[in-house]
Amino acid sequence: MKRLLARHETYIFGIIVVFSIIITAINPNFLTLENAFDILKSNAFTGIMAIGVLFVLISGGIDISFAATATIAEYLTVLICLRVGGSMLFAFFSALVIGIILGAVNGYLIDRFAVPPIITTIATMNLYYGLLIVFSKGRWIYALPQYFRTFADIRVITLYTAEGLPYGLSIVTALWFVLMVLSAGLLFYTRLGRSIYAVGGDAISAKRVGVSVKMVRIFVYAFMGAMASVAGIVQALLVQAVAPNSIVGKELNVIAAVVLGGASLAGGVGTVSGMFLGVMLLAIVQNGMTLMRVPAVWYDVFVGLVILFSVGSSSWKVKKEKVGTFIDIEPLSPPMVQEGGR
């Protein structure tokens, strides 16, 4: 119990519960299975990118370019699928190849030239996104292949409303969950996963125990690219259209969700469960505001407040712990004051 209380996740979960109670009190439709499935589906896109961001943050880096990567993977894949045909499996494969290449380029540049990752990825974001706009001329793609539509409609669990309408757990939610479980396993049970924490904790120390810091860095950015590209396809599935400009601009919200979930921008800290709760907290705020009929323009204000409050309260707790060591000041025997020695 005490250990549970000490965890950041517990705080975020508490805040989610409080919000849920408030929202339900105003609009009981919030606390329905249908709404829950809906939130999980519409946030699969953010959530999958968040997995990649989590890895990068744990390794002590940061990536700003992943939204651009996601867009390129999405746009190119759909173009390829339209031109040469394919299948859903091929679409994911093609996107992954593009995402991994773009991500690995980030990782290589960051390691090779020791440019701070934020600068490198701001540069590559502009480069990737700029090239996409130049070559796509900003054109939207509306007519997606038929299998994009059929795949998006798959439900892993199907239930029916009182009116007989089907609803359930979408395939994209299932995909998100599978990726989270695999990532959590990778982080916790593999040498690679522990190397990522080690590099984030202290890169020099990691080198001294035989971790290849270079490979770890390239891996996390390539992994970020992979997650971004999967998220790009999920976005196409959810929206059923591809716009070159629809994802870019959402980077900071994804990073905020991951930090909200307990990952540290200083590196070395973060969990998949925390990241999930962070994504859900922001999702619930957004969904709840809609259900409470708060004008959408207030959304950013609330997100800002929620982040300040959650991150602030848990950091404050850590700060309080650090101040003042405990010394057992009760004397064992009666104090003996000795003047002048011998």
Added chain:
Amino acid sequence: MVSGDSSITMQSSFLSMQQINKRYTGVQALFDVDFDIQAGEIHCLAGTNGSGKSTLIKIICGVERADAGATITIGDSVYTQLSRKDALQHGIQVIYQDLSLFPNLTVQENISIGDTMSGSKRFISWKQSRTIAIQAMEQIGIALPLDKKVAHLSMADQQLVAISRALTKDVRLLIMDEPTTALTKKEVDALLSVIKDLNKKGVATLFISHKLNELMTVANRITVLRDGKKIGCYQASDIDAKKLEYLMTGTTSSYTPYTLNKERAGTPVLCCTKLSKKDNFHDIDLTVYPGEIVGITGLLGSGRTELAHSLFGLNPPTSGTCTINGEPVALKSVQEAVSMGVACVPENRLSDGLVLDQSISKNIVMTILDNHLSSLGLLDDEGLHEKVLEYVEALQIKISSPSSAVKTLSGGNQQRVVLAKWIATNPTLFILDNPTVGIDVAAKSSIHSIIKALAEEGMAVLIISDEIAEVLYNCNRVLVMNRGRIIGEFDSSSTTENDIQAFIDFHAM
């Protein structure tokens, strides 16, 4: 205690090196150094900062390569250059001076990480990791909480974690760079007994330490380096602290105890009455007059550092009163303390006392920027530059240029920069928390002379130190703290080191 090698039969050489040269741009760090260490031997490497000790260590563990012409023999293998991987394969383990731990990971994972990262396993067995950690800690007789993050441990506990970690592997040669700086006597004794155990199993130990006494009691042989040259390799039994100091520095120094010239009279610089801080210290009565150097010693965790932090406004006390130069102070903020003329040199100069990446001059003038503003409120660069040169000259800080980064300096020179930074504020009360930790013998005594000179000019100084010798020979009074209380006071002119050690040991039981 085993001293000398009479009780140990020397077997084959574990490692021997000939013709080790190392040239960095412009500086020859090592000249034709030969070195050898036997299996099961405790060998000490002694030398002042800049003598080439660390370079030699780096070559032995494969972090740096020797220049062409070297021969390095380990067992049957002969190398001209040794890589880190080769060194690890031969079981050469290092406990680094900066510990090289992972603050974000638990004690357990820090200890077992060598096992996790080596070999061909791709998956982690947390059960095995736990066993490794527990066994390693048992070797030195400690039991730290396995699931605690290392960042939340005290410096001494972190050091124990680093030591435990080096003991997990198939270690054949254990290299320790200043392993005992933050340990208490009890922990040092436990560590020394482990080292002796390891030696019985044929593990060689190479020790670097600035604490001369420590070296003498455990070592079989001592290799002394000075200015990159090997002065010689001596049997520890043939050598005493005085001679070793001479070999290391080329001169002999003598301690002159500090005596107070004037009477303790007038307005005390510091006067605390019943100062207490919950869970830190209790009922501290402390009066310090101008020109006094008062030493505070006691075991780690006795509340000394916490008291120093309180006097500097970092750790506001919960009750009691305090006056500085006769004026009552609340001790609620550092700004207040500084404006009252208090200066404080922290225990950990690297993390708390310096901005390592910034230049020497920026570090020195950091505290006095407000006094050097032009009428427009901009910094008076020329005035500041003069100040920097003045302090570099006065404290004899050896630098290539005031604009080079502080991290390029040796420990002793770094500490001089910290001193300069605070002396620049003209403090009336100067608090120094372990001012010579990790600083070599020569630099140490020059820092002590600086402190004494300041006190002679009328500054009141409070020195906190683990080393009884340091407080005894540099202070006119020595206070002993234990469990947050001042339990004894000694006049340094009529006390010996043994008196104080016995007093501490008696109360620590």
